[in-house]
Amino acid sequence: MYIRRVFYDPTTGAVFYIHTQHGDFEYTQPAVMAALIGCPDAACMEWETEDAAIEAAFAGTDSDGNPRRVNVSVDVSGEEPQLVFEYETIEVTDEDPYEIIDILTKEAAADG
């Protein structure tokens, strides 16, 4: 079985939680998961079969394989809620992304 769910604030459209499941499980009501994540009043969009377009929209890489950060919200202004995707490019460099941590650690050590 497959399921994808997006839990969101029905008033603002802010997304609380997104999850997928593949494998040996049975369907449970969205309200069960909403309660588990501490958002019992959340609205839910769900897919019980994989939709290629939806999966591509959620993917962490674009069609060319470039990594990206996927930010999702829900447009609740219309009759039907609509997913809104915003993408941020993740720049891949040869630089050490953790260099700042080394700098901060050394500064902290120097400060005693």
Added chain:
Amino acid sequence: MIGRVNTGGGKIKSVVGTFTSNKSAAQSTFSVTGLKFKPKFIVVRLLSSSNEADSEDYGSCFGTIDAGQVIDIDAGFAVYMTKRTDLNDYSGWANMALSGITFADGTLTIKAGRAYSTICSDYHGHWTIGTYEYRIYGV
């Protein structure tokens, strides 16, 4: 024979999926519902972070860490792995493995470990902000 897993004669079953821990709703636990088998082994890893490592809110302190967690429920232990062992001092995993994991009525809930961030100079007990992949195996 290499790598044989003793399942007690049962066929291994699995559920694989993803979940998010959002900036606006950091998750101290994550749950998987509807499981039709008893979970025995779990792997969770951070696929991508949502925010920058610094200059963000409380919930995003670990945003760029590549990390994973492996839990053996029967053995009662969990280990946390990160590519940057000098960044965080993870603690309390023995307790997490025993008391932070519950399974009842097909619902598995896993509590995040407690970790110290040198960036925030504080302990945190939620899943790092980002998107995770989980793999749950059982019989």
